[in-house]
Structures are given as structure tokens and as C-alpha cells.
Amino acid sequence: xxxxxxxxxxxxxxxxxxxxxxxxxxxxxxxxxxxxxxxxxxxxxxxxxxxxxxxxxxxxxxxxxxxxxxxxxxxxxxxxxxxxxxxxxxxxxxxxxxxxxxxxxxxxxxxxxxxxxxxxxxxxxxxxxxxxxxxxxxxxxxxxxxxxxxxxxxxxxxxxxxxxxxxxxxxxxxxxxxxxxxxxxxxxxxxxxxxxxxxxxxxxxxxxxxxxxxxxxxxxxxxxxxxxxxxxxxxxxxxxxxxxxxxxxxxxxxxxxxxxxxxxxxxxxxxxxxxxxxxxxxxxxxxxxxxxxxxxxx
Numbered sequence: 116x117x118x119x120x121x122x123x124x125x126x127x128x129x130x131x132x133x134x135x136x137x138x139x140x141x142x143x144x145x146x147x148x149x150x151x152x153x154x155x156x157x158x159x160x161x162x163x164x165x166x167x168x169x170x171x172x173x174x175x176x177x178x179x180x181x182x183x184x185x186x187x188x189x190x191x192x193x194x195x196x197x198x199x200x201x202x203x204x205x206x207x208x209x210x211x212x213x214x215x216x217x218x219x220x221x222x223x224x225x226x227x228x229x230x231x232x233x234x235x236x237x238x239x240x241x242x243x244x245x246x247x248x249x250x251x252x253x254x255x256x257x258x259x260x261x262x263x264x265x266x267x268x269x270x271x272x273x274x275x276x277x278x279x280x281x282x283x284x285x286x287x288x289x290x291x292x293x294x295x296x297x298x299x300x301x302x303x304x305x306x307x308x309x310x311x312x313x314x315x316x317x318x319x320x321x322x323x324x325x326x327x328x329x330x331x332x333x334x335x336x337x338x339x340x341x342x343x344x345x346x347x348x349x350x351x352x353x354x355x356x357x358x359x360x361x362x363x364x365x366x367x368x369x370x371x372x373x374x375x376x377x378x379x380x381x382x383x384x385x386x387x388x389x390x391x392x393x394x395x396x397x398x399x400x401x402x403x404x405x406x407x408x409x410x411x412x413x
């Protein structure tokens with residue numbers, strides 16, 4: 116004869132089911148973010164040596180004529196700027212975990228020795244045929260369920276990535292723009308700053324909030340942070356100069372990343388509790404099924 120489940124066993128199974136449903140609901144949206152790296156790091160996560168290639172940030176597009184056409188000479192993995200050059204250029208200092216980077220092909224102040232720690236690149240004026248445009252791109256991943264490329268709904272997962280930046284001379288930040296950094300983005304940037312080489316600014320990229328706070332669109336799968344750095348040589352308007360001058364980018368996170376107000380990862384905190392309650396339910400079930408011990412001689 117089939118015996119009815121006890122109330123305690125019913126409650127245990129109900130708790131396990133509810134928690135499993137909660138995990139599934141949360142997993143249908145964003146659950147984790149990986150691949151957010153500071154500038155100037157090696158493949159092992161430590162600081163890259165001056166003149167070495169950055170393992171994560173790339174110059175995905177470069178133009179020495181204001182965006183009229185691309186110049187592949189300055190595209191590829193970014194290079195770490197030497198401390199001496201940082202000081203000479205008047206940049207805000209490196210941090211203990213991040214370093215200034217520049218586009219491949221950058222030289223020393225004399226226009227020689229490319230990719231050895233110098234930061235001199237073409238660029239003069241903030242418009243016109245001699246403006247230098249260098250687009251730095253970082254690919255990172257948001258995990259969760261759903262097809263890759265699905266936009267993360269802020270009603271389910273509120274995502275925020277906090278970053279601190281400095282750049283020479285000015286920058287505009289985008290998240291997942293058309294072309295993913297292989298062309299100059301159109302539309303409104305998530306953040307902008309001019310004369311940004313000797314100071315840092317903290318920005319928040321997020322898919323929720325009112326007004327300018329809701330400034331980013333995130334997707335399940337691979338995402339791109341795209342930073343357009345204009346090398347203007349502190350000149351406004353068009354310039355006839357073709358001289359090279361210092362240019363670079365520094366990025367580090369101070370608030371890291373959050374999903375629904377909690378530091379990532381999130382779902383992992385649920386799994387141990389589900390496991391404990393599951394074991395508790397199995398213990399109760401076994402006790403219910405096992406016959407009671409009989410006293411000796413019975």
C-alpha cells in the first residue's frame with residue numbers, strides 16, 4: 116500500500132522546488148560577467164612590461180585623417196607605455212594594477228623605435244584631415260540562459276559596470292555599438308571627456324535608471340566596451356600639422372560589476388542552500404521508507 120507523504124516531507128520538497136524555480140528564473144537572465152580587464156596587463160593577469168603587448172585591449176580601428184579611412188599601421192594589440200614617457204607626457208600616474216597603453220606603431224618623441232614604450236602617434240586638431248582617431252576595444256562575456264545576442268532586460272537584470280578612465284586627448288565610451296569598434300560609432304556615447312590625460316573620471320555603464328543613467332545595452336554572450344580616443348594635440352578645429360604627439364589610454368575599475376545591486380557572481384550563492392535542503396528531503400524520505408527497528412526477541 117502506498118503511504119501518504121508526511122507534512123515535513125511535503126514542506127521539504129516544496130522548499131526545494133521553490134528554490135530550484137528561483138534559480139531557474141534567475142538563470143534565464145544575466146548571472147555572471149567575465150573578461151573585464153584593466154589596461155596594461157599580461158596574459159597571466161600581472162602587469163605587462165613597458166613596450167609589451169596588452170593581452171586584452173586592442174586598437175580595433177585607427178585613422179590618421181579624421182575617420183575618412185582606416186590606417187592598419189596603428190591597429191592591433193595595444194602596447195604598454197614606458198613610465199618615463201608617462202612622466203614626460205604629464206599623464207596621471209599608473210596604478211598598482213593598471214597601466215597606460217597606446218596604439219601599435221607608436222614611437223618615441225623623436226619618431227623612432229616603434230612599439231618600445233613610446234606614445235607618439237599622428238593626430239592634430241579635433242576635426243579635419245589630420246585628426247588622429249584610435250578605437251580601443253575590450254571584449255567581455257555576460258552569461259545566462261537565452262540565445263547569444265539576446266538583449267538583457269533591465270526589468271530582470273540590472274547591470275552596472277563601473278570604470279575609471281584617463282586618455283590623451285579626449286575619449287568617448289560606447290557599449291556594443293554598431294560595428295563593435297571596427298568603425299567610428301554613431302549615436303550617443305555612454306560617457307565623454309576632453310583634456311583627460313592628467314586626471315581620471317569614474318563612469319558607470321548601466322542598462323537601467325532614468326535620464327543619462329540608462330546609457331548601455333548589454334547582451335547575453337560576448338559584449339564590447341569601445342573607447343574612441345581622439346589625438347588632437349590640444350588643438351581645436353582643423354589643423355594643418357602632421358606632427359606626431361603623445362596619445363594613450365588608462366582604464367581600471369573601482370566599483371567592478373554588479374547584477375541587481377550585488378557583486379557578481381550571483382547564482383552560486385543559491386546552490387549550497389538548494390543542496391542542503393535536497394539532502395534534508397532525501398533523509399526524511401529514507402526515514403519514511405525504512406521499517407522501524409524491532410526490539411530483540413520481538
